[in-house]
Amino acid sequence: MPSIYLHIPFCKQACHYCNFHFTTSLRYQDDVVSAICKEAVLQKDYTGKGIIETIYFGGGTPSLLDLDDLRQILQTIRDHFPVDAKAEITLEANPDDITSKKLQDWKTAGINRLSMGVQSFFEEDLQWMNRAHHATEALSSIKLALDYFDNITIDLIYGSPGLSNEKWKQNVQTAIDLGIPHLSCYALTVEPKTPLDKLIRLQEKQDVDPDLQSAQFLLLMEWMAAAGYEHYEISNFAKPGWRSKHNSAYWQGKTYLGLGPSAHSFNGSERQWNLSNNNLYVAAIQKGELPAEKEILSPVQQLNEYIMTALRTIEGIQKSILQEKHSVDIPAFRKKAEGYIRTGHIIEQNGSFILTNEGKLLADGIAASLFV
Ligand code: SF4
Numbered sequence: 001m002p003s004i005y006l007h008i009p010f011c012k013q014a015c016h017y018c019n020f021h022f023t024t025s026l027r028y029q030d031d032v033v034s035a036i037c038k039e040a041v042l043q044k045d046y047t048g049k050g051i052i053e054t055i056y057f058g059g060g061t062p063s064l065l066d067l068d069d070l071r072q073i074l075q076t077i078r079d080h081f082p083v084d085a086k087a088e089i090t091l092e093a094n095p096d097d098i099t100s101k102k103l104q105d106w107k108t109a110g111i112n113r114l115s116m117g118v119q120s121f122f123e124e125d126l127q128w129m130n131r132a133h134h135a136t137e138a139l140s141s142i143k144l145a146l147d148y149f150d151n152i153t154i155d156l157i158y159g160s161p162g163l164s165n166e167k168w169k170q171n172v173q174t175a176i177d178l179g180i181p182h183l184s185c186y187a188l189t190v191e192p193k194t195p196l197d198k199l200i201r202l203q204e205k206q207d208v209d210p211d212l213q214s215a216q217f218l219l220l221m222e223w224m225a226a227a228g229y230e231h232y233e234i235s236n237f238a239k240p241g242w243r244s245k246h247n248s249a250y251w252q253g254k255t256y257l258g259l260g261p262s263a264h265s266f267n268g269s270e271r272q273w274n275l276s277n278n279n280l281y282v283a284a285i286q287k288g289e290l291p292a293e294k295e296i297l298s299p300v301q302q303l304n305e306y307i308m309t310a311l312r313t314i315e316g317i318q319k320s321i322l323q324e325k326h327s328v329d330i331p332a333f334r335k336k337a338e339g340y341i342r343t344g345h346i347i348e349q350n351g352s353f354i355l356t357n358e359g360k361l362l363a364d365g366i367a368a369s370l371f372v
Contacts, residue, residue, distance in 0.1 A: 001053035007260030008059040019191035021262035021276040035285040037076040044080040054246035063093035095141035096133035103148040113151040153182035159213030161206035181242035234312040316354030
């Protein structure tokens with residue numbers, strides 16, 4: 001069953017590490033919201049007759065949207081797509097936007113899952129990242145959100161200079177103690193052309209240490225397993241029954257439609273992505289045009305994409321899918337994986353090739369060497 005992603009390209013301030021598409025000018029918010037609704041109508045056939053199983057407001061900062069904007073977008077989707085009555089509807093929210101009124105509004109609008117961009121519970125880390133919220137807000141906003149939502153995930157960042165293993169442990173433990181059922185944890189990545197990249201080049205900020213990141217990832221896996229969370233994707237941990245349906249759909253290669261500037265769509269064999277420019281996006285949509293580029297994936301690209309995403313999941317690369325969907329010869333594939341099986345980076349289990357914890361440290365490189 002398909003999914004819909006909505007990209008809301010506005011933020012209060014620019015986090016130094018971020019390379020997503022957003023603007024800190026909120027002036028044209030209404031125009032972008034109208035264009036997103038119009039794009040939904042233009043794209044109403046993209047998902048075929050499939051019932052929409054998940055809707056995800058990402059960005060940017062969707063928690064900046066007014067209630068009317070949120071309602072308008074959801075109503076337009078419901079008017080033009082068949083949406084499952086039990087659809088998972090997630091809103092990304094930053095701690096500094098969270099109030100009782102907003103939580104109540106989101107709930108009545110139909111949001112049933114919150115993804116909170118916490119990143120750290122330490123003030124010095126938040127300042128280092130140039131986040132808009134403070135450590136006290138990180139904690140108080142989660143406590144408040146738990147009064148309204150049980151399905152909450154929070155994002156945490158590890159491997160940033162200044163984050164000792166002890167502080168990292170406190171961040172993870174705080175989330176566990178709060179009873180958050182889902183955690184997404186990302187190693188800080190220095191993306192080209194971000195303020196962080198520039199500041200590191202100017203030697204105004206310390207660069208990341210890959211060894212520290214690996215050590216903190218190994219610790220994270222140990223702590224989360226001990227706390228009863230499934231490590232169901234390389235960056236994602238969930239208590240049983242609390243996996244993200246939306247992200248799982250991506251990893252299972254299901255169809256999704258992305259609406260909004262820079263949003264990506266995928267239908268199994270074609271990928272398309274909208275312009276990462278708010279004004280050009282709005283202008284094109286107003287003319288009834290889709291501001292998207294498209295790429296048709298060859299069978300080899302589809303297979304490599306499966307290898308890349310499946311290897312990152314708890315299910316691993318399934319032999320039945322390799323054989324039946326991609327016509328792969330299993331003995332030949334095993335031969336490629338053999339070296340990693342011998343070194344303990346991959347295990348062959350339940351008809352799948354699955355990364356071990358050590359293997360997860362090298363996931364991208366291992367996937368690349370398994371490509372055809
Ligand atoms: S709030 Fe999110 S999208 Fe906006 S700048 Fe920060 S990390 Fe990027």
